[in-house]
Amino acid sequence: MIQSLFLASLFAPFSLMVLLGLSFLMRIPMYERWLSFTVKYFSLAMAGMGFTLWGLVWFHSPSEVLLHYGSWIKVGEYSFDLPFIVDLLGATYSLLTSCLIGIIFRFSRNYLHREEGYFRFTFLLTVLWFGLNIVSFARSLDLLFVGWELVGTTSVLLISYFYTQVQPVRHALKAIVSYRLCDMGILAAAAWSHHYLHSTDFVALPKLLHHDHGGSALIFIGIFVIFASLAKAGQLPMSSWLPTAMEGPTPSSAIFYGALSVHLGPFLLIRFHDYIDNFPSLLIAIGVIGGTSAIWATLVGRTRSDAKTMLGFATITQVGIMWIEIALGYTNFAMFHMVAHASLRTWQFLRSMSLIHDFFENPTVKQDVSIRRDLSFLKLLPEGARKKIYVHALHSFHLDFFTSRVIRGVSFPMKVIFAVEKKMMVWDNKVLARLLRKN
Amino acid sequence: MPIDVALKIFPLFLTFGGWIFAPKIQRLKELVLAILGILFVFMTWLFFQSPEQTVGSYSLISFSFNRPTLFVGAIFAGALFMGLLPVRKDLTITRNFLLLLGSGIGIILADNLPTFFFFFFLQRGVPAWNFFKNFRQGSSQSGGTYIIQHLLGLIAAIILMTRSYQAGILLNPLVEYPADFFTMDVLLLSFILVYEAHGIFPFHSWVHDIVDQLRWFEIACIFLPRAGVLLFVQLMLPNYNTEPDLFKIVLLSLSIFSSIYWSFRGILEQNVQKEVSYFYISQASLILTGLQATNVALRGSYLHMMVISFSGIALWSILSYIQGHVSLKKSQVFYGLAQDFPKLATLFCLFGFCLIGVPLLASFVAEDLVISGLLEQQPYLGLFHIFATSLNGILFFMLFSKLFLGSNPSQTKIINRDMSLTEMFPYLITLIIMFLIGVFPFLFLERIAW
Numbered sequence: 001m002i003q004s005l006f007l008a009s010l011f012a013p014f015s016l017m018v019l020l021g022l023s024f025l026m027r028i029p030m031y032e033r034w035l036s037f038t039v040k041y042f043s044l045a046m047a048g049m050g051f052t053l054w055g056l057v058w059f060h061s062p063s064e065v066l067l068h069y070g071s072w073i074k075v076g077e078y079s080f081d082l083p084f085i086v087d088l089l090g091a092t093y094s095l096l097t098s099c100l101i102g103i104i105f106r107f108s109r110n111y112l113h114r115e116e117g118y119f120r121f122t123f124l125l126t127v128l129w130f131g132l133n134i135v136s137f138a139r140s141l142d143l144l145f146v147g148w149e150l151v152g153t154t155s156v157l158l159i160s161y162f163y164t165q166v167q168p169v170r171h172a173l174k175a176i177v178s179y180r181l182c183d184m185g186i187l188a189a190a191a192w193s194h195h196y197l198h199s200t201d202f203v204a205l206p207k208l209l210h211h212d213h214g215g216s217a218l219i220f221i222g223i224f225v226i227f228a229s230l231a232k233a234g235q236l237p238m239s240s241w242l243p244t245a246m247e248g249p250t251p252s253s254a255i256f257y258g259a260l261s262v263h264l265g266p267f268l269l270i271r272f273h274d275y276i277d278n279f280p281s282l283l284i285a286i287g288v289i290g291g292t293s294a295i296w297a298t299l300v301g302r303t304r305s306d307a308k309t310m311l312g313f314a315t316i317t318q319v320g321i322m323w324i325e326i327a328l329g330y331t332n333f334a335m336f337h338m339v340a341h342a343s344l345r346t347w348q349f350l351r352s353m354s355l356i357h358d359f360f361e362n363p364t365v366k367q368d369v370s371i372r373r374d375l376s377f378l379k380l381l382p383e384g385a386r387k388k389i390y391v392h393a394l395h396s397f398h399l400d401f402f403t404s405r406v407i408r409g410v411s412f413p414m415k416v417i418f419a420v421e422k423k424m425m426v427w428d429n430k431v432l433a434r435l436l437r438k439n
Numbered sequence: 440m441p442i443d444v445a446l447k448i449f450p451l452f453l454t455f456g457g458w459i460f461a462p463k464i465q466r467l468k469e470l471v472l473a474i475l476g477i478l479f480v481f482m483t484w485l486f487f488q489s490p491e492q493t494v495g496s497y498s499l500i501s502f503s504f505n506r507p508t509l510f511v512g513a514i515f516a517g518a519l520f521m522g523l524l525p526v527r528k529d530l531t532i533t534r535n536f537l538l539l540l541g542s543g544i545g546i547i548l549a550d551n552l553p554t555f556f557f558f559f560f561l562q563r564g565v566p567a568w569n570f571f572k573n574f575r576q577g578s579s580q581s582g583g584t585y586i587i588q589h590l591l592g593l594i595a596a597i598i599l600m601t602r603s604y605q606a607g608i609l610l611n612p613l614v615e616y617p618a619d620f621f622t623m624d625v626l627l628l629s630f631i632l633v634y635e636a637h638g639i640f641p642f643h644s645w646v647h648d649i650v651d652q653l654r655w656f657e658i659a660c661i662f663l664p665r666a667g668v669l670l671f672v673q674l675m676l677p678n679y680n681t682e683p684d685l686f687k688i689v690l691l692s693l694s695i696f697s698s699i700y701w702s703f704r705g706i707l708e709q710n711v712q713k714e715v716s717y718f719y720i721s722q723a724s725l726i727l728t729g730l731q732a733t734n735v736a737l738r739g740s741y742l743h744m745m746v747i748s749f750s751g752i753a754l755w756s757i758l759s760y761i762q763g764h765v766s767l768k769k770s771q772v773f774y775g776l777a778q779d780f781p782k783l784a785t786l787f788c789l790f791g792f793c794l795i796g797v798p799l800l801a802s803f804v805a806e807d808l809v810i811s812g813l814l815e816q817q818p819y820l821g822l823f824h825i826f827a828t829s830l831n832g833i834l835f836f837m838l839f840s841k842l843f844l845g846s847n848p849s850q851t852k853i854i855n856r857d858m859s860l861t862e863m864f865p866y867l868i869t870l871i872i873m874f875l876i877g878v879f880p881f882l883f884l885e886r887i888a889w
Contacts, residue, residue: 027860072881073807073880075738075808076734078735146798149796149797163844164775166845169840172836173836173840183829184826184829187810191814192818414703418703425583425584428587428644429581429584432574432582432583432586432587433580
């Protein structure tokens, strides 16, 4: 039963994605009404399946169901296997995905009504759905990477949803640079563990670690995984793209940067916790990164004036706190925190457009919803220091400046090579011109 | 056998016959496309027949139809056919193009060193001659690097042939060179030729000159025969011990660095046509990395070669169609062309995804195999390879954004200038194949083994 439900919840979004893709390629007209009707009932069915699967896994827990569907790619001794794990963590994330995407579909029926890109939006969300379900149930780093990349790609395409405007496109580029750089982490971790431990299986890796095949090199697998989680989770130093990624339609901001995509970082760390747990220095690093990001985002977020950007910074703060929880070993609590935060943040993002209405006119909002901007612990500092902190926070503590310096530093040797090459090409042309003149 | 003779003279006939008779042929465009289409079908069919060696003899000019040559030949003809078919209306066939095309086929089918180098330098001589003419007329002052690098390449080729003549194996088929021939100096010479042919750092500067001067399908005729790959696979691979030593590590590092170099070059470039070319060459640099690593990576490289040939040509072809309708000469931050070409923008994006390793598309499988194989042998170099593929992805997104996204300030009215579905048909077929390779790689991987 668990296996059938798992397969259905994995392949249903894939089938919908292929159907929508084919209808686009074959130019079959997809009317908005049909599309919203289809995705509405599809989401309901998926949420029902998700609940049933979650319930079955709950009764089955703490043991997990390990599934293996052979090899996807096999060349000689190398094989890209398809191992899955159906456990409480994966089932919870998959259920969260189904419920929130269903809500987003329902919301966007009105929000994107008669929008030109409604089909594109729906298609990209189905790709995201498929990607997230792969990540939820993947048991190996290789397989997880498939879902991880799909999520990243759809995220970037949705940031540039309003593609005729320049600013969203610039921000999408910023996001893709962060994503691609950090995605190297998963590939590197997968490759490293293939090389040293001959497996990328999350369940097998901690056990293999105790045989100690690779010595100190094994800590790098953990480092790569943490690096990979940075961009998706918007943690320092990969934080600056997240608040600027709110250029897409609000439902996509909600689902990506409030709910599902941004929590993939902590999700990966929880999945990999049994391995990382063997390296106290890595746990400290996770805690420090999370703590620093939380403080940074809190201070910077309070200097911003638009609702979605503030929510973006607030998300970084909460995800930072989740990292601290993971570092302290409270993985179950972090999972609970993740679900609660994703649900609340989705609601906040979706309501963010009605904020002015809520402030002044909405009779259902009885209590004071004004935002408190002052932080009590800052009051302990002298006023001059507080002002300095505010000014630096206004500039995001110069994160973009430092990032550009690092990029400039990294690309400097290349620029030197380009300059030398240019000189040599000019010299070549001069030599040839002189030879021809002699003849 | 008449068929043997016909096949034997075919590359020569195509090269020189095209040059001589081209001006007299009425429907040259259609004829060239038909030849490419027939070649594609014929070579693909022959490839799956698994021939050992259909034609081959110990004579000065000799051709062979074996699995590597048929594989590259089918890709060469198929990719050009697929890329040229949708843009045939704007296509002008010149004698130079025919020479590049014919000698490209000659390079692919060449069975011994004299034949290989004859066609290789004949092909490279076409742009060189144009540069030379421009220099003499004073109309252009570029191309010096191209000429000098190829002159040095010619000297290296002559030395290599002299060495093989001294060893009495000059006319041997490429795959039959004995292991003891490859002393350190011969190996070094061969690698210089392989890397120069493939545009690998530090023998790469000639690429800048042709990217400036030639049209996209002429550049494709130079890159698609994969002269460097064929020379490596046929001449050196049978005797190449993949066990790492310093020399091999340097070679591997150079091809990985080359990809990083071209990606950076593309990222810093303003001209979109050059950007597409750099993106393509950056991808192509990674082929040699896989070939020099393990058997797993080797298989990945074959697949990668197929993917980048078809997808890369599709990108070029789409760009050329767009350039036929919109001027891209003015350097702009964003051209915003998705408004005018929404379907082509989608296809461009999908073909780009096919190249940068997005899951469920073909290059994901290819890159996975190359990276796994490389890491098995050289873990640290493998990390740089991962960096190179990441940079490639960034370059593609920048290129796509620049061309299709953003607003075009000069535009007042949005007009849909897309191709019709019939015109797009070759792209769609290619795309479906890329998707099928990405989802069911096992169906293809077994069949493309050499």
